[in-house]
Amino acid sequence: MSALRTATREHHDRIDRLVNLTLLQDREHYATVLQVFDAFLRAWEPAVQAALPGRREWLQARSRLRFLQHDLRVLGIAALPAIAALPAFASPAAAWGSVYVMEGSALGGQVITRSLAAAGLGPHTGAAYFHGWGEATAGLWRDARALLESELSDPVALDHACDGARGTFDSLTLLLEAALHERTSAA
Template identity: 30%
Template sequence: MTDDQVDHNDVLAALRAATSTRHATLDRAMPLAQPEPSLQAYRDHLLLLRAWLAPLESWLARFRDGPQDPAVLPPVTRLPVLDDDLAHDAMPRGGTEVTPVDTTSLPDDPAYRWGICYVIEGSQLGGAVMYRQLAERLAPHPLRYLGSRPPGPRWQQFLAALRAHVRTEREVAAACEGARRSFDDLLARAKGPQS
């Protein structure tokens, strides 16, 4: 199944199929994908993520339904930890400014937001893997954004809520569209100039 083919029977399977090619491309394009990543690469990684995540977190905070319903999923703000890592004494200064994501054209559809949140939540799983690979190499930087909280329990909670709230063919299609857009926004920034 390709990025354009969607299985509407299981939203998680549909999201994975809808984003698999983009996910693989992004994994190779991110600053930390180089063979021996440095703190400069981590800085550039965080700057890229900040340009993507800050506008999305601000936009998502406007809603109280779908994945932003606190009764469905407790709210989490990731920017303070990211900013702490950027400000850490061990972090090299500089880096390339990255254009923030434009959220003005994003639909208010809760199913679409489930797709965006699928990418945000899933990125935390990848961060935990990177933390295990890089913690010793990039010490004394604590890499808190990658490893400050275990993502597994929240991921399982997110998946259960996703499956409970995104069930119709239209909702699954909207979630897939939101996830693809999130990956495309990240890819556009990852392919830009990196210092």
Template identity: 35%
Template sequence: MHSQAHDVDAPSLLEALRAGTALLHVVLEKRLPFFSERLDAHWYERLLRAYYGFYRPMEAALYDSDLIPDGFDQAMRVKTPTLVSDLHALGLSDATIHTLPPCTDLPRLDTPAACLGALYVLEGATLGGQVLRREMAQRLGLDADNGAAFLDVYGAETGRRWTDFLDFLGRQPLDTPARQRAVDAARSTFSCFEQWLDSQEVLL
């Protein structure tokens, strides 16, 4: 571990994550079809299938790693069950959901710092949920009860949970190399997610 003196002028973990992922975030957001005039119910269902194919193995890898630092409220933040509920609401059976292809090209989650970087991406993805949900309600008639709960998975708690997550990040005593591992994992999470969605042909 580097001494604190060596890291005085280094960016905070949050600053490093924001700077390191900003461009990847913009690129992916532009390719997501939620605001496309061509998005229909079939495309939406395929998109949700693809999200499930990423989130299920991703969350399993994260939460089975035993590397997430203490203080992360995993039980309140796991999102795969909400995706399953949405897929059920869209008419998919358990058997069909079980056969959906999983993403196998996941980021390396072999250190606590890497887990933090991946969590930063997954938690940050919740922030635009209310806007997406309103758009899907207007465009496709979808809401929390019939297939769009995942889009606003935290609902009214979104802001508070993001603040709580940032507080959690801020308490992590990461030195400069560890912060870089977190950034690398966050970047890899974005890249793996985009490549997976691309392979499922659900992006613009």
């Protein structure tokens, strides 16, 4: 986990700057962030399930796409057109690196949801995606970490996972930059 965190720190920071916890209070900014995450997840989920067919049920059980789609409906925000399919992952380990990013985002969502509550947004009023699994999120993260550590015990697999994680952050960054008409410094 430490290697993944170190390998993706700058990539994670770019996403944080784009999502911008303070700007999430602005409805237009928040709507754009939700739209981008929705468009990304609609392409990402089939790609990661194809790369990890033996974990399809595990992945489906952890999907937060329905939370995003709930938020869009509740807030009256139109979904963006689907993005082109994501390129296939170079290896199962690269897909696990991508899973690390998305599972970590569920944990990070717990911080974001507290900020959104100040703007009157909760799990039933437009912040279901960031609220995610609520109090169960920490336990789900521990489960994901254990699985990642098991799957990525080989140094070569870990290198591939770091590449997959960076690629996931970069894909999201490019989508957010385009939608927000903003650029961040490269990682």
